[in-house]
Amino acid sequence: MKLYKYLSEDRLDVLTNRRIRFSYPRSVNDPFESSMMLGDYELNLKKPHERHDECRKKMTFLSLSRNSGNLLMWSHYAASHTGFCIEFNRKNNFFSKAQPVIYRRERGVLNGYISIEEQFNFDKTLLQKPIDWAYEEEERIFASDLESEPLVGNNDIFGESINLLEYPVGAIDGVYLGLRSSDILKEKISEELLRISAGKIKLYKAETDSKYYQLRFQEVLYKK
Numbered sequence: 505m506k507l508y509k510y511l512s513e514d515r516l517d518v519l520t521n522r523r524i525r526f527s528y529p530r531s532v533n534d535p536f537e538s539s540m541m542l543g544d545y546e547l548n549l550k551k552p553h554e555r556h557d558e559c560r561k562k563m564t565f566l567s568l569s570r571n572s573g574n575l576l577m578w579s580h581y582a583a584s585h586t587g588f589c590i591e592f593n594r595k596n597n598f599f600s601k602a603q604p605v606i607y608r609r610e611r612g613v614l615n616g617y618i619s620i621e622e623q624f625n626f627d628k629t630l631l632q633k634p635i636d637w638a639y640e641e642e643e644r645i646f647a648s649d650l651e652s653e654p655l656v657g658n659n660d661i662f663g664e665s666i667n668l669l670e671y672p673v674g675a676i677d678g679v680y681l682g683l684r685s686s687d688i689l690k691e692k693i694s695e696e697l698l699r700i701s702a703g704k705i706k707l708y709k710a711e712t713d714s715k716y717y718q719l720r721f722q723e724v725l726y727k728k
Contacts, residue, residue, distance in 0.1 A: 506677060507568040507592045507599055507643060510581035513689050519590060519679070520696050523655060523668040526564035526647045529630065531664045534637065536611070538629040563646060564654075564667050565630060568592070568602060570641040572680055573719045577640060578710070585682040585710070588693060596675035601650065602643040607635045673700050680721055683710040694726035 511518055518524050529537040569577055578585045592599045612632050631644065647654065647669060654667035679693055690709070697705045708721035 505570060505594060506572070507570065507594050507602055508572045508680075509566075509568055509590045509592070510577050510587065511589065512581070512583035512587040513685070515587070516689070516692060516696075519588075519676075519693065521668075522673055523670050524566060526566050526645075526654065526667045526669055528564055528662075528664040530662050531660050532567070534633060536634055563630060563648065565647065566645045566669075568599075568643050568645070570643060573710075573721070574639060574641070575717070575719065578682055578719070582682050585684040586686070586689075587682050588685060588689065589680040589682070590676060591678035591680065592671075592675050593677045596672060598650065598652075598671050598675055599645065601645045603631055603645075605637075605640075605642040605644060606632050607638040608632055609635050676701070676705050678706040678708060681707070681709045681724070683712065683719065685709070690724065690726075694724070697726065 509518070509524065571577065572589055572591060578587075578589075581587075582589060594600055594602055612629070630646070633642070647667065650669065652669045654669050657666040657668065659665055679697065681690055681693070690707075694707060697703065697707060703726065707724040707726055709724050710719045711722055713720050
């Protein structure tokens with residue numbers, strides 16, 4: 505199974521520099537990110553909540569999808585289908601660390617009978633999201649599971665630093681151009697794929713299906 509990262513046209517640097525952002529929970533678009541419901545026992549304690557906040561401030565992650573043809577993903581994360589999507593091979597060591605997100609209607613609950621440290625491995629926080637997000641088919645890679653050191657840049661609008669980690673070029677299996685992507689973007693990506701893979705990485709362009717409300721992808725034969 506492949507993993508996909510949707511990007512807008514102005515994020516071409518993710519392909520050319522091969523550095524991709526790992527975000528803090530506060531920087532993503534879900535206001536319930538990593539929020540847990542405290543049990544009756546924990547409500548009377550200050551330390552668990554502080555421990556929760558402490559972990560949130562330290563953990564960064566990369567969000568990916570298992571689906572390359574989701575109309576909403578192309579709309580929300582690839583600037584209304586004008587951007588592109590990178591296909592990664594999850595067998596590559598960098599992407600083999602990906603873990604699936606679990607979608608729920610109720611928040612997870614901290615259990616007073618389990619140690620705080622055991623619970624804060626984030627399989628009960630950063631790998632749980634409201635069911636409304638299920639269409640994203642998300643998987644996440646935690647920076648703490650990798651040996652790479654991040655390149656730390658400026659702060660985002662939430663005051664969190666922008667951390668970029670370098671991924672191996674060998675992890676790229678393909679690139680998909682959005683339905684409304686420009687010829688200029690196609691040319692830039694074609695040139696980059698020639699440079700980094702001598703044309704071995706495949707390039708695709710989205711088209712509308714003639715019968716169903718869905719996308720299909722046609723391979724683009726760029727110069728080699």
